[in-house]
Amino acid sequence: MELGTFDIxxxxxxxxxxxxxxxxKHSNYEEQLEKLLHKNYLSEEEKVEEVKLKKWKLHVKDQxxxxxxxxxxxxxxxxxPSK
Numbered sequence: 001m002e003l004g005t006f007d008i009x010x011x012x013x014x015x016x017x018x019x020x021x022x023x024x025k026h027s028n029y030e031e032q033l034e035k036l037l038h039k040n041y042l043s044e045e046e047k048v049e050e051v052k053l054k055k056w057k058l059h060v061k062d063q064x065x066x067x068x069x070x071x072x073x074x075x076x077x078x079x080x081p082s083k
Contacts, residue, residue: 008068022064029057
C-alpha cells in the first residue's frame, strides 16, 4: 500500500531531525512573509527581503520534497513488486 504525502510528512517529522529542521525553516520563512504581506507599503529593502524569503522558502520546500520522494522510493523497494 502506497503512503500518501501527508502520511510521509508526518512520519518524517517524527523520525528525521533534518526534515523537522527544514519544516521549521519553511514555517519561519512563511511567518516572515506574512508579516511583510500585511503591510500596506513595502520599502525597496522589504521588497528585496520578500523576494529572498520566497526563494529560500521554495528551496527548503524542494529539499523537503526530495526527502519525501526518497522515502517513497525506499518504501516501494521494501514492499517489493506489486501484483
